Amino acid sequence: MAFPDGFLWGAATAAYQIEGSPLADGAGASIWHRFCHTPGLVHGGDTGDVACDHYRRWPEDIALMRRLGLQSYRFSIAWGRVLPQGTGTANSAGLDFYERLVDQLLEAGIAPNATLYHWDLPAALDDRGGWLNRDSADWFAEYADLVFRRLDGRVKMWTTLNEPWVVMDGGYLSGALAPGHRNLFEAPIVAHNLLRAHGKAVQAYRASGAHRIGLVVNLEPKYPASDAPQDRVATRRAHAYMNRHFMDPVFRGRYDAVLVRMFGAAWPAFPASDLDLIRTPIDFLGINYYTRNVVRDDAGRFPLPVERPVQRGATYTETGWEVFPQGLLDTLNWVRTRYGNPPVYITENGAAFDDPPVAQGGAVHDALRTDYLRQHLRVLHRAIAEGCDLRGYYAWSLLDNLEWAHGYSKRFGLVHVDYRNQRRTLKDSGAWYARVIASNGQCL
Numbered sequence: 001m002a003f004p005d006g007f008l009w010g011a012a013t014a015a016y017q018i019e020g021s022p023l024a025d026g027a028g029a030s031i032w033h034r035f036c037h038t039p040g041l042v043h044g045g046d047t048g049d050v051a052c053d054h055y056r057r058w059p060e061d062i063a064l065m066r067r068l069g070l071q072s073y074r075f076s077i078a079w080g081r082v083l084p085q086g087t088g089t090a091n092s093a094g095l096d097f098y099e100r101l102v103d104q105l106l107e108a109g110i111a112p113n114a115t116l117y118h119w120d121l122p123a124a125l126d127d128r129g130g131w132l133n134r135d136s137a138d139w140f141a142e143y144a145d146l147v148f149r150r151l152d153g154r155v156k157m158w159t160t161l162n163e164p165w166v167v168m169d170g171g172y173l174s175g176a177l178a179p180g181h182r183n184l185f186e187a188p189i190v191a192h193n194l195l196r197a198h199g200k201a202v203q204a205y206r207a208s209g210a211h212r213i214g215l216v217v218n219l220e221p222k223y224p225a226s227d228a229p230q231d232r233v234a235t236r237r238a239h240a241y242m243n244r245h246f247m248d249p250v251f252r253g254r255y256d257a258v259l260v261r262m263f264g265a266a267w268p269a270f271p272a273s274d275l276d277l278i279r280t281p282i283d284f285l286g287i288n289y290y291t292r293n294v295v296r297d298d299a300g301r302f303p304l305p306v307e308r309p310v311q312r313g314a315t316y317t318e319t320g321w322e323v324f325p326q327g328l329l330d331t332l333n334w335v336r337t338r339y340g341n342p343p344v345y346i347t348e349n350g351a352a353f354d355d356p357p358v359a360q361g362g363a364v365h366d367a368l369r370t371d372y373l374r375q376h377l378r379v380l381h382r383a384i385a386e387g388c389d390l391r392g393y394y395a396w397s398l399l400d401n402l403e404w405a406h407g408y409s410k411r412f413g414l415v416h417v418d419y420r421n422q423r424r425t426l427k428d429s430g431a432w433y434a435r436v437i438a439s440n441g442q443c444l
C-alpha cells in the first residue's frame, strides 16, 4: 500500500533520554538531572548522566540513521546546553553541538526536525517558579529566538513543546515526572503558561524564521467501558482533560467547558488576550500516539474519576498500554473533523516490549515491535484514504533510551543499546522499517 509521494519517514529521540553528559561544556543542569539524582524517583536509580552517550557518539548514530534510510530525524534541543541559566548568556559550546549535528544530518540527506522543549527545563528556571511563573513564556521565547537565529534555514521543521499534557499531568499532578509536584491548583496554571510559551515562540518564529513550526501533542482516544451514563460522563471528562485540553486553545482559541467545570475553583480566570496569543496559527500538528483508554467511572478519584479496566484478549506493551491501532484512526479522524484537517505528522509511535537478548551474530528478534508498527502504519494508510492530511511518520524511538521514571528498563528502540558498552545493534524491527521506508510503505 504505497504512501503518497513525499510522505516523510523518520525516527525520533529526545535530548535527556539519549545524550548523556548533561553538564558538559558549560551546560546547565535541568529539572530531569535533579529529578534523577533525587533518590527513589527513578527506577533503579537510573539517570541521564550517560544514557546512550549520544553527546559523543552522534556521528555513529547518524550512520545508523543512514543505514535505516531515514528521510528525517526528530530530536530535541536541551535548553540548558544553550542557555545554562535558562535566560541571559548563551553557551556557544551548546549551540555548536546542535549546529554540528544538524550540518551532518543535512550531509546525510536527513531532514532535521527540532523540538525546542522535551521536558528538560533548566533547573535555574525551576528555582524561579518554572512553568508556574508567567514569565516562563518570555524565558521560552528568548530561548527559541536564540536557537531560530542560529539554526533556521538548516532546520526547516520546528516544534515548540513536546506533549504539554504530560508535562502538566506528570510534573504537577501525579508527580511521577520532573519537577514532581502534586498540586491540582498548579496544573491549569502550568498548562496555560506552556501554551502561552508555545504562542510566544511561534510569534518569535514568524518574526525571524522562514520555514515551518508546529506543536507536538500526545492524544489518547477515550472509549466508555459501558453505556452506563456515569461511564459516558467519565469518558467525556477524560477526553476533555487530555485531548481537548491543549487542542481547543491552540486551534479554537478557548478552553473546553467540560474541562473548566472539572477543575471548578481550581481553574484560574485567564485573561482573554492570553487565548489570542495561544491560538497564533501553526503550520502543522505533531501527534504522538501509543494507545487508547477505556474509561469506567470511579467517583472515588479526583479530578479524573476514571479507571482503566483491562481489555480481555488485548495485547499490552511493557508500559501497560493496550495495542489498539484503531484508536489512531479514530484520533486522526477526530482531529480532521474537529480542527479543520490541519497538516499532521505522527511525531511518535512505538512500543516497549520485553525484547529477547541480542542473539549470537548480533540480532534482536523483536517481532512484537514489528507487528505493532506494521498495524499502526496500515491504519495511517486508511486515514489518508479517509481524507486526513497526513504528511509523515516518526517511529519512537531510534534508540533504546532513558524512559523517564522507568529508567532504562523499558526499551522502545529500533536499535538496541547495550548500556554496559554502548554497543548499538539494529533490531529486526529496524531492518523491517528500513524496507518500509525504501518502498514508501509498499511492503506493508
Ligand SMILES: OC[C@H]1NNC[C@@H](O)[C@@H]1O
Pocket (backbone or CB within 6 Å): 014, 017, 163, 288, 348, 396, 402, 403, 404, 412
Ligand atoms: O513513553 C514513550 C515516549 N512517549 N512520548 C514522550 C517520550 O519522551 C517517551 O519516551
Ligand SMILES: [Ca+2]
Pocket (backbone or CB within 6 Å): 126, 179
Ligand atoms: Ca519545585
